[in-house]
Amino acid sequence: MAITKKITPTLAALTASAAAMPGISGFASAASPITEPRISISTSSYQEQAIDGIRTTGTDNADRYDIEVGQFQLVAPMGDNAEIDFRLAKDRMSGASPWFVVEGADGEPVQVMSGATIDDERKDASLEYKHFNDSSAISVILGISSENDYLSHNIGVVVDQELNNNNTTVSVGYSFSDDNITATDSELFFSRPEKENKSVQLLSLNVSHAVNKNLAFQTGLSYEVQKGFLSDPYKLVMVNNIPLADSRPDSRYALIYVANLRQYFPKSTAALKIDYRYYADNWGIDSHTLSLIWHQNLTNNWSVAPMVRYYKQNEADFFANYLVTAENQASIHHSSDYRLSKFDAVSYGLTLTKQIGRMGIELSAEQYESTDSRKPGDSRTSPGLVDFSLVSLSASYEF
């Protein structure tokens, strides 16, 4: 655990959040640097379940995505007033992906998959330097993410300021990401651009507060601006039975509000974690996310944490499974991407941890299920919604 140099260490509990975004990862201690280096490694297996009744192209293998993920993290002190956080991640992805949607024999939409043609690798690295002053801290984060068709560079800055005798932390963060997309097989598919670019900027303001000795609350507001090529180069939309490229607006403005609560129960040696998020953007998407975790400490340094998470979104203004329209009335923007459709999802999981001296071991499993509540004729929901499982095994060692 962090030992304070100038500020109470417990304000680490109240570090302000920054919205999820490349370049902002600032949730580490706002109050004081760590005193001992810590190394963590993790391996994860992600598996998507097949969709009933899908069509594929040229192959019977319609298995959706499988991803194997390896992660490494080193957190180390840098002198008395600073620390670094270095992270590496490598993903190995394979499987089939939703491609476009056609009208089935019964008039209902049917998802067409790409076939098991995708085999890709993602490498991700980030380095955060955090400097601590008497009652504030500043973090600078640099990151890079690389795939064979995607390259992202990002930078972020987060400033934390403690107020009210260290019971309140105000945090302001900004990040910028510059992404280049080079679609594979662009010479074979007319719909795939050879080279495109997009940028993402995020500004966030967060306030965390210790309400009493067992209760902490956090709230935050973020504003995100995306510019450039925001379409998916690999997806198509059937318009009057003609496949057209996925086409989305070249700008997206999003507002994200979060409200999080942590309540500790001393008699039960347990903690309740409640996280809520509201998201809205100018593509017409509104979303609510609520997650609950009960963290129960057990004897012999064991702990168990069941979780449940509910997610809900409505469809983007330009989402359509497929379009049948008069030629001169076809809209400029259209996408059949299931992630832009209306859906809700429930996930549940369990995390088991064991501390053995300086080493911690964690096993985590989660099942995510999209709710198939689509009524016949409902064009707002995609037939390609995803269910998946995610299992992670992690270990960390503090020197």
Place this chain on the structure above:
Amino acid sequence: MKRLIFRSFILMVSIAYLASCAEVKPWQKENLAKPEMQFGDQTLSDRIKSHTYFSKESAHGGTGSSSGGCGCN
């Protein structure tokens, strides 16, 4: 969206006001300092969960991490 910004701002100001009313002493913060009481992604498995949600849902943000990448497919 303007209404949401206004409400969020009012909530933040309210919290700042409440912050001036109550004070938790340093020696009372033992429980607040426990790992399970922290906000945001704390472990590598938290991080990969956030990245997965980012890849499969339209809404994103608010967890403190996700790392980069296109999140396609």
